[in-house]
Amino acid sequence: MKYTPKEIPEEVNVNVTRVHPLVNFAYLLGTTIGVSILIYLGLGFAAAQLTTRISPEMEIKIGQSLFPKGLFSSSLKNQERLEYVQELATSLQEDMGATRIPITVHLWENEALNAAIFPGGNIVVTTGLLDAVETENELAFVLAHELGHFAARDTLKGLGRSLVFVFVTSAIGLGTQDAGGLSAVVSTSGQLTNLHFRIRQESAADLYALEAIIRRYQHGGNSLDLFERIKVKDSRGKFEEYLSTHPLTQDRIDELNKIAAQRGWLMEGEVTAMPENISNW
Amino acid sequence: MILTTLEGVPGQEIVEHFGLVQGSTIRAKHVGKDIMASFKNIIGGELKGYTELLQEARKEAVERMVSQADRLGANAVVNVRFATSSVAQGAAELFAYGTAVRVK
Amino acid sequence: MSDLINVIIFLGLLALGYFSGTYFEQQHYKSIKKREKKTLYVPTVTFGAKQAMPEARDAALFAGSVVIGADYFKTFVSYLRNLVGGRVVVYESLLDRGRREALLRMKEQAIAWGATQVVNVRLESSNIGQQAGSNKGMMAIEVIAYGTGVK
Numbered sequence: 001m002k003y004t005p006k007e008i009p010e011e012v013n014v015n016v017t018r019v020h021p022l023v024n025f026a027y028l029l030g031t032t033i034g035v036s037i038l039i040y041l042g043l044g045f046a047a048a049q050l051t052t053r054i055s056p057e058m059e060i061k062i063g064q065s066l067f068p069k070g071l072f073s074s075s076l077k078n079q080e081r082l083e084y085v086q087e088l089a090t091s092l093q094e095d096m097g098a099t100r101i102p103i104t105v106h107l108w109e110n111e112a113l114n115a116a117i118f119p120g121g122n123i124v125v126t127t128g129l130l131d132a133v134e135t136e137n138e139l140a141f142v143l144a145h146e147l148g149h150f151a152a153r154d155t156l157k158g159l160g161r162s163l164v165f166v167f168v169t170s171a172i173g174l175g176t177q178d179a180g181g182l183s184a185v186v187s188t189s190g191q192l193t194n195l196h197f198r199i200r201q202e203s204a205a206d207l208y209a210l211e212a213i214i215r216r217y218q219h220g221g222n223s224l225d226l227f228e229r230i231k232v233k234d235s236r237g238k239f240e241e242y243l244s245t246h247p248l249t250q251d252r253i254d255e256l257n258k259i260a261a262q263r264g265w266l267m268e269g270e271v272t273a274m275p276e277n278i279s280n281w
Numbered sequence: 282m283i284l285t286t287l288e289g290v291p292g293q294e295i296v297e298h299f300g301l302v303q304g305s306t307i308r309a310k311h312v313g314k315d316i317m318a319s320f321k322n323i324i325g326g327e328l329k330g331y332t333e334l335l336q337e338a339r340k341e342a343v344e345r346m347v348s349q350a351d352r353l354g355a356n357a358v359v360n361v362r363f364a365t366s367s368v369a370q371g372a373a374e375l376f377a378y379g380t381a382v383r384v385k
Numbered sequence: 386m387s388d389l390i391n392v393i394i395f396l397g398l399l400a401l402g403y404f405s406g407t408y409f410e411q412q413h414y415k416s417i418k419k420r421e422k423k424t425l426y427v428p429t430v431t432f433g434a435k436q437a438m439p440e441a442r443d444a445a446l447f448a449g450s451v452v453i454g455a456d457y458f459k460t461f462v463s464y465l466r467n468l469v470g471g472r473v474v475v476y477e478s479l480l481d482r483g484r485r486e487a488l489l490r491m492k493e494q495a496i497a498w499g500a501t502q503v504v505n506v507r508l509e510s511s512n513i514g515q516q517a518g519s520n521k522g523m524m525a526i527e528v529i530a531y532g533t534g535v536k
Contacts, residue, residue, distance in 0.1 A: 003428040003502070016481050021458070021475060024474050025462050028466055028469055283444060284445065285505075286507060287444070288435075290438075291438045291439050291440070291441035291442075291444045292440075318525065322455065323402055325409050325454060325455060326409040326456075327451055327452065327454070332451055363529055364511075367514070373527070
C-alpha cells in the first residue's frame with residue numbers, strides 16, 4: 001500500500017462549527033434570559049390568579065406557619081406604643097372597609113427604619129421607625145402603605161412566585177452546582193422581572209395609603225414628611241437603587257403629589273400630633 | 282519487553298501466550314496543582330501539571346503491567362490498550378492491559 | 386455594593402476568559418499546524434491489528450497525552466448551552482485541539498525513535514476534572530493517543 005502524505009485543508013475543519021463564539025454566546029444568553037423572564041411573567045400572572053382564590057382562613061393559616069413569632073416579643077415598656085400603633089392600624093383598616101382579616105401589629109426592637117407586612121395580617125414595625133416619625137400623619141401613611149400591600153395580597157403573590165421560581169431553578173440544577181455566573185444570570189433576570197412587579201405594587205400601595213390618609217384626616221398634609229427627611233439620609237448608589245424594590249423616594253413623593261392634584265385631594269392641613277407618651281420615649 | 286498495539290510483534294513469531302496482564306494506578310494531584318489548574322481554567326489552555334501527572338501515572342500503570350508479564354515469563358505484551366477514568370473529584374484511574382506473550 | 390462587585394468580577398472573568406482563551410487557541414492551532422506539516426511524512430493509521438504483520442525489524446509502543454482545560458468563557462457558554470440544548474460549539478475546538486496535540490506528541494516520540502510508520506493508533510478521551518454524575522468541578526479533558534511505531 002502506498003502512502004501519499006496529504007494535509008487536511010484547514011479552512012474546512014469539519015470538527016469545529018464555523019460560528020463566531022460571541023454570536024453563539026449572545027444567542028444563548030438571549031434565549032436563557034428571555035425564557036427566564038417569560039417564566040417569571042407567567043408565574044406572576046398565575047400567582048395573581050391563585051391568590052385571589054385563597055380563603056381568609058387559609059391565608060391566616062399560611063401566615064401563622066410563616067410568621068416568626070418569637071422574634072417580635074416586645075418588652076413591657078413598649079406595650080403602650082404597641083397598643084397605640086395597633087389602634088391606629090385597625091382604625092385605618094376600618095376606614096378603608098378592608099376587614100377581610102384583622103391586622104395584628106408587632107413591634108421589633110431594632111434601630112432600622114422599617115415596616116413590613118406578612119401574610120395573615122401581621123405587620124411588623126421597628127422601634128426605629130416609631131422614633132423617627134414626628135407626627136401621626138407620617139406613621140399612618142407607613143401603616144396604610146403596608147395595609148395596601150395586604151389588601152392586594154402582594155406578599156402572598158411574591159411568596160408564590162418565589163416558591164415556584166426556586167422549584168424551577170433547583171429542578172434544572174441551578175441551585176446546587178457552582179455554575180459560575182449561570183445562576184446569577186437566571187436569578188438576576190428573574191429578579192429584574194420581579195422588580196417590575198414590585199415597583200408596580202409599591203406605587204399601588206402608596207396610592208392606597210394616600211387614599212386612606214385622606215379618608216382619615218381629610219387631607220394629605222405632612223404625611224409624606226418622613227420620606228422627605230429620609231431622602232436626605234439615603235445615599236445608595238444608582239445601581240443599588242435600580243435593584244432595590246422601593247422606587248426612589250423623590251419619585252414616590254412627586255408621583256403622589258401629582259395624583260393628589262389630579263383628584264383634588266388637599267395636601268395641606270392640620271397636623272395630628274403623636275400622643276406625648278409615644279413620641280417622647 | 283516489547284510492547285505493541287498490534288496482535289503480534291513485527292518480524293517475530295508468537296510461540297506462547299500467558300493471557301491477560303494489566304496494570305493500573307489511581308492518582309490524585311495535590312492541592313497546589315489543583316489551585317493552579319483552576320486558575321488555568323479561567324484563561325484556558327493546556328493544564329501542564331495534570332498532563333505530567335497523568336503521563337507519570339500511565340508510565341507506572343505500564344510498568345506494573347510489564348512486571349506482571351515479566352513474572353509470567355513473557356518477553357512481549359501485545360494488543361495493549363489504555364483507559365482513563367475519573368473515579369473521584371481530582372483523582373483519576375490510569376489503566377493499561379494487554380496480552381502477555383513469548384516471541385522468538 | 387456587593388452585587389455590583391460580583392457583577393464586575395463576573396464580567397471581568399468572562400472577558401479575561403474570552404480574550405486569553407481565544408489567544409491561546411490561536412497560538413495552539415498555529416503550533417499544531419506547523420508540527421503537523423513537519424511530521425506529515427510518517428503515516429499514522431488505525432489499521433494493523435487485523436492485517437498481516439507489517440514488514441519491520443523493530444516495534445515499540447508510543448503514547449502521547451494532553452490535558453486541556455476550558456476557559457471561563459467556554460465554561461459559562463457551555464452551562465448556558467446546557468439549558469438551551471444543542472451543539473456545544475465552544476467545546477468542539479477544545480477537543481479538536483486536544484486530539485491533534487495528543488496525536489502529534491505520540492508521533493514526535495515515534496519519529497525521535499526512528500519510526501517509519503505508526504500503526505494501529507487508538508484515541509481515547511476522558512473527562513478528569515469532574516466527579517462522575519455531577520456538574521461540579523472544572524472542565525479538564527484528557528486525550529491520549531497511542532499506537533505501535535515500527536521501523
